[in-house]
Amino acid sequence: LLGIVWDVTISGNNAYLLAGLEAGLRIVDLTNMATPQVVGSLRLPQPGLGLTVVGGYAYIADWAAGLRVIDVSTPAQPREVGAYITGGTVRDVVVQGRYAYLADSEGALVVVDITDPSAPVGVSTLSLGDPVVDVTVVGHYAYVATGRTGLRIVDVTNPTQLFEVGGLTTPGHIEAVAVADEVAYLVDSKAGLLIVDVHVAAQPIVLTTLGTP
Numbered sequence: 001l002l003g004i005v006w007d008v009t010i011s012g013n014n015a016y017l018l019a020g021l022e023a024g025l026r027i028v029d030l031t032n033m034a035t036p037q038v039v040g041s042l043r044l045p046q047p048g049l050g051l052t053v054v055g056g057y058a059y060i061a062d063w064a065a066g067l068r069v070i071d072v073s074t075p076a077q078p079r080e081v082g083a084y085i086t087g088g089t090v091r092d093v094v095v096q097g098r099y100a101y102l103a104d105s106e107g108a109l110v111v112v113d114i115t116d117p118s119a120p121v122g123v124s125t126l127s128l129g130d131p132v133v134d135v136t137v138v139g140h141y142a143y144v145a146t147g148r149t150g151l152r153i154v155d156v157t158n159p160t161q162l163f164e165v166g167g168l169t170t171p172g173h174i175e176a177v178a179v180a181d182e183v184a185y186l187v188d189s190k191a192g193l194l195i196v197d198v199h200v201a202a203q204p205i206v207l208t209t210l211g212t213p
Contacts, residue, residue, distance in 0.1 A: 011053040014039075014075055018048035018060065025051075025058065027075045042070060042078040050092035050103070050134075057081075057117050059100050061090040067102055069117045084112050084120040096137045099123070099159045103132040109144055111159045126162040128152055138179045141165070141201055145174035151186055153201045166202040170194060183207070 003020025010016075015028040015036070025048065027040035045065035052059050056073035067090060069082035088106030095101075095114065102110040107129050113121045130147035137143075142154040142162075150170035155163050172190030179185070182199035193210040 006048060007050050009051055009053055014072075016051060016053050016058055016072070018044075018051055020047070024048065025060065025070060025078060027072060027078060029075070040072070040075045040078050042080070044068060049090075052093055052095050054095045057114075059093050059095055059114070061093040061102065063089050063091075066090050067093060067100060067112060067120060069114065069120060071117075082114075082116075082118040082120050084122060086110050086122070086125075091132065092134045094135055094137050096156075099156075101135050101137050101142055101156070103135040103144065105131040105133060107131055107146075109135060109142060109154055109162065111156070111162065113159075123160045124162050126154060126164070128164070134174070134176045136177055136179050141198075143177045143179050143184055143198070145177045145186070147173050150174050150188075151177060151184065151196065151204065153198065153204065155201070166198075166200075166204055168196060168204045168206070 006018045008017045013031045017026045024044040025042045029037045029039045046063035048060045048062045050061035058070040058072045060068040062068045066085035071081045072078045088104040091105045092103035098115045100112045109126045111124045130149045134145035140157045142156045144152040151168040153166040170188045172188045176187040184196040184198045186194040195208040197205045
């Protein structure tokens, strides 16, 4: 039914999935966990790779089709209300406050003002050289997973004026990053899971490496 599922997020009683080449966005009602039901769906211009749901809207990283903004306030009738094209290929999206942060695999972190979801406006772009594949934002910092250059830490205190403050080169390619309690968890193509102390953003320190079997 769904094919390959690229990403999933939970909001309320619903799961939001990005599925298959043609399946697009699927909304699944989880009220009865034993019998989850697909209650809504929407085709996307490209195979979506990442999404987040905030305030009745799904923000989707839709590859070459950029950022797509979907009104999901009525789960049975999702509808696209806005879009922002970066000119590259968007791999991931995270929302904090009035801004969406986009991981662009052409090598940039892109910030978009989504105050009006129907008319997203780009406010800044920071070129990082290598493909940006994942991003998470915690507090004043964006933690960015790039290709050969590993983890990059960007100050987003003023989202219109981004600047890099620190980084960590890893053995392989960083494919994903998550941050909690000033600790970053990095998925590395060669080293496996890296656990990194980032309480001093300018000097991230590897605490533990859990290698692949």
